[in-house]
Amino acid sequence: MNRLHQLLGHHVWAFTSFRVDAPGLPVAEVDWLFYNSLRGTFVLSEWKRYPALVLQVMDEGKPWILANGAAVPNPVEQVGRQLQAVRRVLRQDICRKYFPSVDQHSLNLYPSVYSPQIDEATRRERLRYGAVHGSLEEVALMVERRAVTAPLLVSGVSARLELAETLTDLFRCSIGSAVRRKLDPPPPVQPDPGVRMAAIHRELAALHLELASLLDAPAQVAALTPITVPAPVAAPAPVRASAPPRISPVLRSDALRQSPAKAPTSPSPAPAPVTKPSKTPAAGHLKRHVTRLVPASKPTSEHLRDAFLAALQDGQLRSSGVHIGLFGSLVGQHLTGGVNLSDLAPGGLSKWCHAQAEAAGVPIVRDPKDPSIVRSTRRTNQQKEPV
Template structure:
């Protein structure tokens, strides 16, 4: 979770224990603005305890936090007071949330929508209301609520923030657009943006390409294609798939292509017993092949450990990817998404396909899983098919 605390010195501050627990429950794709001051034209100034924004789902969730002197016995819809276990009654928090909701929705429409969600209709700014109180439990009698939801634990709050979905997601384009959105939201709700939060949202600095880096990237692509081809050939065969190291052997024997300047000139013919070799270029290729084989072994072990041969589910693929992403051996090379997908595909039987488990683009799915797990992962600047832990991250 990325926390944007109030910069108003007169405002209440969030309980550090609750903030720490939310950090444990929510990934960095959730932006949490606490103790917001909402000044919407035409409406009274509203004080909002928590406003969550899920950057992956494109959803806003408003959460009012209440503490009561006794357990909540009866939760009722707006228009009726709540009843506590000591038979006393308290004002209905859902009514308070309703007033806050109008202010937040109007502030977003006037201050955020046009600049950051230009394709969204004004009515698409759909903020979801909720109430959290630790005095609510399973014993609390809950009347069917028409608007919003109530929770008695932070785990339930986090689950709502993660799962809440809307028909029109409100999402920034990515890159610098996300940091601009974060700064605009923080300014609108009188919250601060720490250097750490800004660094996590800001896009990584571009990496300068070099021929050697690009050669290594092409080599990894070819290795992944060999693996995918082997998986396709082995489909339907009763015997087990051939060892992955065999599929990699052709990539070791690749011939170094002549420089672009030499195109159109007759190639030099060397004696058959001693072919001409560009040793300067061949050395990085040989080293890259050995590194690819070693890294593939690590990646295959994670896939074998976490993805069963039968009844594999998205949770198994997720566990394999996260384990590989955090493998120290793969920290330098990163996880090649195509290679990972080919290894997973070898373990799927029957009608099970990787597309049915990853639910869309495998690269985007892998990044989303890392974000949900609180791992700052990015695509490699030189090779977009590689996902790696962002430099400077503690993951």
Template sequence: MLYFPSRNTAAHVPALVDVTRLRQLLDNDVWAFSNCRVDAVGSPVAEVDWLFYNAAKGTFILCEWKRYPSPVAQVADTGAPWILKNGASVPNPLEQVARQLEAVRRVLRGSVRDTFFPDVGLLALNPFQCVYSPQVDATTLHERLRFGKVFGTLDDLALTVATRPCPAPLVVPDDARLPLAEMLADLFRCTVSQGVRRKLGGVAPLTEVNADQRMRDIHLEIAALHTELAGLLHAPARRRGLPVLVLPIPAEPVAKRATEVKKASAVGAGMPKTAVKQGTQATEARVTTHQRMKQHVERFLPVPDPKQGTKVGALKSAWLAALTDAELHQGEGVSAALFGSLVRPHFGGGNSFKKLLGTSLPAWCLAQAHEAGLKASMHPRIPGQIRLAKPPRAS
């Protein structure tokens, strides 16, 4: 899946775990524009959660995401509210997505049709509408819907996005994909990353590239590949007896190490040899754990970056690198608290982790481990400590 996040800094940011799951389920023929702001002439400004475009099938799909405090008991067609199992009634999201659809249609039938689909009739540019809510399950009663569909899992949503055909496929040649993506991103107030541009066949001239930003993007893309590889190694590959992934840690400079040893010797002068040895080992263990964790953090979060969405992806890569580092387990797991203290300076502006990630940092760290296919759990006695069912072996 090619992801186009909103460029509106005030927009709601989708949960990273949901974006990651969609990327796993959908290939690069599917483009996903999140938290769009649609400003169509003749229609009120609409806020759209997700607009999907399947470039292979030529289909646009508009999707409203809803989360409720209780499971959904009954899904009704337009004209009636939805009923939750706690007895509450909530506004019908199918009516909301129908209002958004009018604005989206106006945009697609304007400059997008004139530029890329001039031979397609106006009625053919009519996106499929749907609603996703994880509170909809097998026990939910569904009234027959006249238009659209309701999904309770991302797997079902992704299957429809990937396979739903269009009576008049809105497909463009490969060399027109990047211009179409840029126009859609502009109209729906989303961004086009360098990685997406490259996958669509467009590489900006070096004279127009911000070298520092591009190097950061490359590091993040490499980190994403490491994350995917970790999931492959720790899930089905484990049954084939493949080795556990342990990301390499740069060796400490010899001069720095020699200085630390010299200082330790000076401090221990005059003390019994046993005490000196035990004190030195304890200090080195603390320093090593802190330094190794810091190396993971600084590798993926090198400098402050105003794009918080980009940094959340780097945060996940740094955490998974630390979690798969055998030297950080110390028999009790990896400390999410230590990880949090080291990454906090990279998230300025008063943003709390709960506001940014939608949950506490330890809970988020555990969720990322599960998302990567790792069997992880919270330590029963040490808060903020996360253990793996089968810790990686030191290389």
């Protein structure tokens, strides 16, 4: 469990070791059920441990074969029965209230099996539906990347907390205090004006002291530096000119042909002054979206998503696009109070931004010259070019 906590972000909810009582079906005992709140996907995972390595993985209707020659019941069939029970209770108790726009008969549950006894030497038959993994890294990667055409998403902190409480009641689990704080963070406490004014005065006093030390530094350095007088340089003695040797006219003309006169060299041009590039209007416009929609203190992933989507659909950024690296840099400079950008965009900023655009239904493409720049491809009646 600790390893899964390290591999998965806070946006993934994990329910473990619970029973499901679905009407008309046997009671199902589920090992793990994951819900990705950013992608809107449910992943069901059955965990198995065997006394020997798994030699062959088979699809439904055939047992699995171990390296010691034993045949064990097929866990793919077991997770398939669990999937039917979980899907039925989700349709009856969850989907109608929280995901009314999604077709109830196309609920996107995905089955999988994890066994540490599966390795590279295991022969795997192609599964018709689901996946089999031999490491927790593969399980976490599937949970993070699994995507569907009709995601099951809720918006707002209160709606997500209510959905989490409903799922825990349905699966007879509990929400820890740390998890509850992540789902429903406390409202930001406004600082007392008098305390903040005193802190500002202390900061100003410290800045004045630092400025005074910087202003006195050049004078102190000049006072401590000894003045050195350069030693006199003797003038070179004049050279007495000697008479040129006498040569015949023929030799003189040959010497002139063999040693042509050198053209005077012109001084090399001075290097052009280096000018620092100024901030582009696109960067300033992108910064305004960040400062307007992302609070510096106590921000959430929703604030970051709103700022990215607003910049992505901004008409003044059509030509330049949205540079994800610049966007992250502006957000990092804007945040205060020990908040990290990795907490707001788990799994990497680029992958997170693409997931937000996909969940919001905003198609985007990468710039062919710079993959860090993305643009929206949505067209309108007034504008036929990609925005």
